[in-house]
Amino acid sequence: MSELEALRSQIEKTTLQILELLNERGQIAQEIGKMKEMQGVKRFDPVQERKLLNMIADHNEGPFTTSTVQHIFKQIFKASLELQEDDHRQALLVSRKKKPDDTIVSINGENLGDGKAHFIMGPCAVESYDQVKAVAQALKAQGLKLLRGGAFKPRTSPYDFQGLGLDGLKILRQVADEEGLAVVSEILNPYDMEAALDYVDVIQIGARNMQNFELLKVAGAVRKPVLLKRGLSATIEEFMYAAEYIHAQGNDQIILCERGIRTYEKATRNTLDISAVPILKKETHLPVVVDVTHSTGRKDLLLPATRAAIAIGADAVMAEVHPDPAVALSDSAQQMDIDQFNDYMKEVKAFAGKIEKEPANV
Ligand SMILES: C=C(O[C@@H]1C=C(C(=O)O)C=C[C@H]1O)C(=O)O
Numbered sequence: 001m002s003e004l005e006a007l008r009s010q011i012e013k014t015t016l017q018i019l020e021l022l023n024e025r026g027q028i029a030q031e032i033g034k035m036k037e038m039q040g041v042k043r044f045d046p047v048q049e050r051k052l053l054n055m056i057a058d059h060n061e062g063p064f065t066t067s068t069v070q071h072i073f074k075q076i077f078k079a080s081l082e083l084q085e086d087d088h089r090q091a092l093l094v095s096r097k098k099k100p101d102d103t104i105v106s107i108n109g110e111n112l113g114d115g116k117a118h119f120i121m122g123p124c125a126v127e128s129y130d131q132v133k134a135v136a137q138a139l140k141a142q143g144l145k146l147l148r149g150g151a152f153k154p155r156t157s158p159y160d161f162q163g164l165g166l167d168g169l170k171i172l173r174q175v176a177d178e179e180g181l182a183v184v185s186e187i188l189n190p191y192d193m194e195a196a197l198d199y200v201d202v203i204q205i206g207a208r209n210m211q212n213f214e215l216l217k218v219a220g221a222v223r224k225p226v227l228l229k230r231g232l233s234a235t236i237e238e239f240m241y242a243a244e245y246i247h248a249q250g251n252d253q254i255i256l257c258e259r260g261i262r263t264y265e266k267a268t269r270n271t272l273d274i275s276a277v278p279i280l281k282k283e284t285h286l287p288v289v290v291d292v293t294h295s296t297g298r299k300d301l302l303l304p305a306t307r308a309a310i311a312i313g314a315d316a317v318m319a320e321v322h323p324d325p326a327v328a329l330s331d332s333a334q335q336m337d338i339d340q341f342n343d344y345m346k347e348v349k350a351f352a353g354k355i356e357k358e359p360a361n362v
Contacts, residue, residue, distance in 0.1 A: 022076070056069055094240055094243045108180075112255055117315070118316040120227075125151075126163070144181075153186075205226060226246050228246065229291070256288045259295050272296060310351060323338055
């Protein structure tokens, strides 16, 4: 064996010794973490870390400088602390870690989360019986089952149309019953929840209310599915915690909706965070919907965004349809008219059919 080879074998051996000691140290840190948990004290202990750094300085004989070894050990302290925190962090109820199987949310015969693409379509806001009826008939003709429509509208300006409120929900319910559809509609105020339950099949919590924790708790206490939209600037982690609020109250029928996030980009209304879909599918067991209307804000992008959503594994797509978008009281520029909707559905169904034959591997 050459001298180099001999040294190499020596360095490999000491590397393995360090590895063993490192993990031994990690186990001790875990034990310490458990004791801290029981005693209710903070995991990070700067006094202890300072003591160790001083000890290292006192004992360091080189060739590494004291600042170098202290730097390495600070990394070790940090990793040990993370170990303690990981052990402590309980798996969220909405997490795959807690429940490996997909949650399937069944609404009116549509099973969201069953691996097939579903569609939630309808006008931005309920404006009249005739308007909702025209859209509902178009949905029915396409074999769709889930009708969306806003009765309580959270508008940026207080002077914009605020929705028909309970009267809007009554219109939705009547039309949905006539056409065999289920109603998805947003509730803004916890006080409206009880009355709304008589009219809606799925409670929507809008993006602006994703962290309205009192509203989330109320939605968690009801026994109807909740469609939770991601907040305008919410991280995926914050989105998951918002869903956890609902689940923690006992309602596990939650559908997550990616609807675009606020970025510097102005070409679209929001930036569709398409990678959020597989991340949410991986991290949670809940069905994921993509709202292609609010994320893009552009009719010309509805079809490509829908294809992307289906291809990447979304369980459903949401989009807005209005019989006469030009006179719509909200989102006038981005809603499809009935003809556009029919063309769109034709393309989308053909695409979804192809994807279902070759499901996305997430
Ligand atoms: C292991 C402990 O927890 C943390 C990690 C430390 C380490 O790795 O040495 C030191 C202090 C704490 O920040 C401890 O408190 O002793």
